[in-house]
Amino acid sequence: MIRYNNDLLKLISELAKTEKGIIEKNYAPDENIILQNEKLFYVYILKSGVVKCYITENNGKDFILEFLGEGEIIGELEILNKTTSLSNVVSITDLKVYKIPSSYFMEMLQKNWNFNELVLKVLATRLVQTASRASYQQNYPLEYSILKLVYLFSNQPLKLRKIDLAGYLGISTRSLNRTLLSLYNKNIIHPETMDLLVTPQAILQLLQSFDRG
Amino acid sequence: MIRYNNDLLKLISELAKTEKGIIEKNYAPDENIILQNEKLFYVYILKSGVVKCYITENNGKDFILEFLGEGEIIGELEILNKTTSLSNVVSITDLKVYKIPSSYFMEMLQKNWNFNELVLKVLATRLVQTASRASYQQNYPLEYSILKLVYLFSNQPLKLRKIDLAGYLGISTRSLNRTLLSLYNKNIIHPETMDLLVTPQAILQLLQSFDRG
Numbered sequence: 483m484i485r486y487n488n489d490l491l492k493l494i495s496e497l498a499k500t501e502k503g504i505i506e507k508n509y510a511p512d513e514n515i516i517l518q519n520e521k522l523f524y525v526y527i528l529k530s531g532v533v534k535c536y537i538t539e540n541n542g543k544d545f546i547l548e549f550l551g552e553g554e555i556i557g558e559l560e561i562l563n564k565t566t567s568l569s570n571v572v573s574i575t576d577l578k579v580y581k582i583p584s585s586y587f588m589e590m591l592q593k594n595w596n597f598n599e600l601v602l603k604v605l606a607t608r609l610v611q612t613a614s615r616a617s618y619q620q621n622y623p624l625e626y627s628i629l630k631l632v633y634l635f636s637n638q639p640l641k642l643r644k645i646d647l648a649g650y651l652g653i654s655t656r657s658l659n660r661t662l663l664s665l666y667n668k669n670i671i672h673p674e675t676m677d678l679l680v681t682p683q684a685i686l687q688l689l690q691s692f693d694r695g
Numbered sequence: 696m697i698r699y700n701n702d703l704l705k706l707i708s709e710l711a712k713t714e715k716g717i718i719e720k721n722y723a724p725d726e727n728i729i730l731q732n733e734k735l736f737y738v739y740i741l742k743s744g745v746v747k748c749y750i751t752e753n754n755g756k757d758f759i760l761e762f763l764g765e766g767e768i769i770g771e772l773e774i775l776n777k778t779t780s781l782s783n784v785v786s787i788t789d790l791k792v793y794k795i796p797s798s799y800f801m802e803m804l805q806k807n808w809n810f811n812e813l814v815l816k817v818l819a820t821r822l823v824q825t826a827s828r829a830s831y832q833q834n835y836p837l838e839y840s841i842l843k844l845v846y847l848f849s850n851q852p853l854k855l856r857k858i859d860l861a862g863y864l865g866i867s868t869r870s871l872n873r874t875l876l877s878l879y880n881k882n883i884i885h886p887e888t889m890d891l892l893v894t895p896q897a898i899l900q901l902l903q904s905f906d907r908g
Binding site: 537539540541543544545547558559562563565568569591592595598599601602603605606607608609610612613614615616617618619620621622651652653690692693 | 750752753754756757758760771772775776778781782804805808811812814815816818819820821822823825826827828829830831832833834835864865866903905906
């Protein structure tokens with residue numbers, strides 16, 4: 483599921499008109515915007531396009547945190563906490579960003595309540611979603627998580643790739659393929675295109691059936 | 696691992712001296728402070744004691760989000776997002792809290808930059824820790840997560856109970872016991888008391904050994 487933040491996009495577009503410190507920058511697909519563990523000097527707000535945020539563990543495995551689209555902010559955690567970057571951030575489409583110096587970001591938080599409230603709400607929303615997801619990924623079988631994600635992505639403009647779905651679930655593509663095949667045998671999901679073979683309504687009912695054991 | 700926030704405790708203790716709206720309240724162990732999915736009208740900051748925050752899934756399984764101690768805040772996500780409660784919050788020791796009306800909480804965020812910055816930092820810290828934990832719990836074997844948690848808890852005043860460790864990992868106590876027994880056979884952890892049978896230094900080396908495959 484890709485997140486968007488129209489209110490933040492609107493506000494930063496306005497600020498960028500008069501604030502010389504805010505620079506617009508473009509990226510091609512597959513470019514690194516932020517590298518894990520690096521020191522950050524800027525916060526970025528996406529003007530258009532989509533990025534993928536992922537943690538690479540010391541054992542080489544990736545865990546996708548989220549896909550972010552228009553109006554979403556990156557780098558704010560690190561500037562607030564004065565830490566190095568939690569994750570890698572890479573463009574997965576053509577990308578336009580507002581690049582905001584950390585000092586201006588902190589100044590805006592202090593002076594502009596609208597901006598501050600939007601940042602508080604972004605953090606609160608992401609925390610709820612990250613916690614909820616950790617909970618259901620731990621407490622439900624893999625089939626449930628796959629169905630849920632494919633369902634959530636079914637009305638998104640961006641096609642979900644297998645490698646990203648595996649990274650989002652923290653499993654190997656081999657485990658993913660095994661479960662996709664089992665879902666295909668039940669006529670639910672195409673194992674290659676990951677298109678739904680049933681209605682979204684039917685998927686919702688299937689998801690609920692997991693609670694009845 | 697229990698989190699604490701001395702800066703926030705200091706600040707709220709000061710504010711409570713003059714602000715009549717802030718009420719002090721006491722709880723015995725095992726009392727509910729917040730129920731999942733309920734509407735909240737207050738934010739709470741812990742004056743002393745420890746609470747457990749956990750999500751109960753529709754299938755009846757629990758997932759422990761965190762243990763919070765002195766100075767930590769609860770209810771802020773829900774007031775910021777105008778949503779019902781993400782999780783249950785229950786006291787696991789005697790507890791004293793500052794109970795803060797939501798309107799005063801929002802007013803303080805807007806008027807008091809020190810308070811606001813502390814709340815921003817709490818949210819950023821929790822987001823980093825929730826995301827990091829989701830990543831390593833997905834990408835490392837159960838033994839790694841158990842060793843890491845027992846290690847983190849080894850210098851805490853509160854004894855970690857098996858049922859809480861299982862809830863934190865999102866696994867059954869049966870799976871936990873199986874892995875604890877395997878760790879006992881390697882002379883690392885006592886399977887009942889969960890005391891370390893080796894030095895914390897040795898645990899750190901063991902954790903690193905998981906990265907060499």
